[in-house]
Amino acid sequence: MPRSGHPRRQATLASLAAELKVSRTTVSNAYNRPDQLSAELRNRVLEAAKRRGYPGPDPVARSLRTRKAGAVGLLLTEALSYSFRDPAATSFVAGLSESCEEAGQGLLLIPAGPGRDDVEAAAVVQQAGVDGFVVYSVADDDPYLAAVLERRLPMVVCDQPREIEGASLVGIDDRGAMRELADHLLGLGHTRVGVLCMRLGHDARDGRADAERLQSPHFHVQRERIAGVQDAMLATGLDPATLTVVESSAHTVVAGHAAAERTLAINPDITALICTTDVLALGAREFARWRGIDVPSELSVTGFDGVPEALATGLTTVRQPAEEKGRRAGALLQQGSSSGESSVEILGTELIRGHTAAPPRTWHRGPAE
Known part of the structure; x- marks a missing residue:
């Protein structure tokens, strides 16, 4: 039998539910709340979805219903490449990523690099689909920070700025x-x-x-x-x-x-x-x-x-403890999102007496060439 010249229409949540003779909620639960279904029923839904090319519930539609984006915004004080080049920043991001993974959230990097004005900063921050912000070592007069504060979302500051009302803080002395x-x-x-x-x-x-x-x-x-x-x-x-x-x-x-x-x-x-x-x-x-x-x-x-x-x-x-800073920042954001309360955590440091410091030698070096 010759194939039809019309492409097969991709399945939707509604059409998949009708084909399986289950409710739309059942199909949605197979993806978002698997504990609500038996293993047999969930497998049947997922197999049918795979066969019909159904990608799963629309995350945008879900976020509109729940008013949750499922992501954390990380505001960096430098250009985006800084978070991948600077060793301390890299460790912090690794710890924060681990915390986000445990909470089932994504991570959106928002670089607050120099050379942007207030309007540009506000546009970038306002378009960020996130449920809260982690601010990593940003100056207290940074325009991106001002835009973050206007969002009135849960926020955790790492290192600086200090004493932002309503924001949790993780840092060191x-x-x-x-x-x-x-x-x-x-x-x-x-x-x-x-x-x-x-x-x-x-x-x-x-x-x-x-x-x-x-x-x-x-x-x-x-x-x-x-x-x-x-x-x-x-x-x-x-x-x-x-x-x-x-x-x-x-x-x-x-x-x-x-x-x-x-x-x-x-x-x-x-x-x-x-x-x-x-x-x-x-x-x-x-x-x-x-x-x-x-x-x-x-x-x-x-x-x-x-x-x-x-x-x-x-x-x-x-x-x-740069990596622990990231993990604690993520945990504090989750706690603040659920309780609405802020807290402060000052982590410990350790002096490492390596071999690059010794008593001074009495001599005159002379001017640099």
């Missing part, structure tokens, strides 16, 4: 952790130290941060880590005003290399570089190798984060 690391360095005898940090403002700057820049109110994490070093200096009788702080607009090993070179050009007598991230510290170590400066006998270098590459190379650093 950045100031205290860096104070412990700086105490260790100063205890070794270092009195001339430099700090390499990530950007302190929305504008891209590479170079020495002046006193006004250091008071930037919008980047909590970097400000607090620098303050931890200043606290340690005060406690040992050193003047925090003598601290050389060099800022990098990019967060890469190359940027750390360049920042280390700038710092020692500003003050060749520095004996220790305290980096606010491991990535910058790895760049500083590359610079030292390039200049023939031995670490740690001639220059101590420390990091912060405890990323795998840093730990594998013996970097003296602070290890923070």
Whole structure:
């Protein structure tokens, strides 16, 4: 018998229910609430659906009925590629993804990269089909954050900004952790130290941060880590005003290399570089190798984060639980969605005494070439 020239119409939930002589709810339950059906009945529905090419209930229609999108929005402070390139961010996303999987939710990445205005940010956030947001280390005046707040959905902040009304928070004591690391360095005898940090403002700057820049109110994490070093200096009788702080607009090993070179050009007598991230510290170590400066006998270098590459190379650093941050952020979002209550969790850190910090050698390095 010749085939009809008309393609076979794809089955719908209604037509499949009619063919099987069951209710539409039964077909829907086979996909969304399998515990409501016997194994035999569910298999019969799924086999018929496969035979007829039925893909399952329309997720858009379901979300309209339930008013649930089935996804979490992750607001990132940098371009989208940052979450796949930065080791700490990658670990955080892995932990958050694990939490989303356990809750049966998807994850939508929303990059709050620089160069977008309020209108663009609002459009991106308003179009995001999500049930809540996790905000990962965003400045408190970021236009994307303002757009998220306007959605009035459950929200969890990781690291920064702090004290957003109604939002849960998961983070660490950045100031205290860096104070412990700086105490260790100063205890070794270092009195001339430099700090390499990530950007302190929305504008891209590479170079020495002046006193006004250091008071930037919008980047909590970097400000607090620098303050931890200043606290340690005060406690040992050193003047925090003598601290050389060099800022990098990019967060890469190359940027750390360049920042280390700038710092020692500003003050060749520095004996220790305290980096606010491991990535910058790895760049500083590359610079030292390039200049023939031995670490740690001639220059101590420390990091912060405890990323795998840093730990594998013996970097003296602070290890923070980045992956656990992600898992807890996801869990707090689920709790807040069901209870409507917010909470704060400050996770612990660990000082890792690697082999990149040692007592300073008394010598003069001379100006950088």
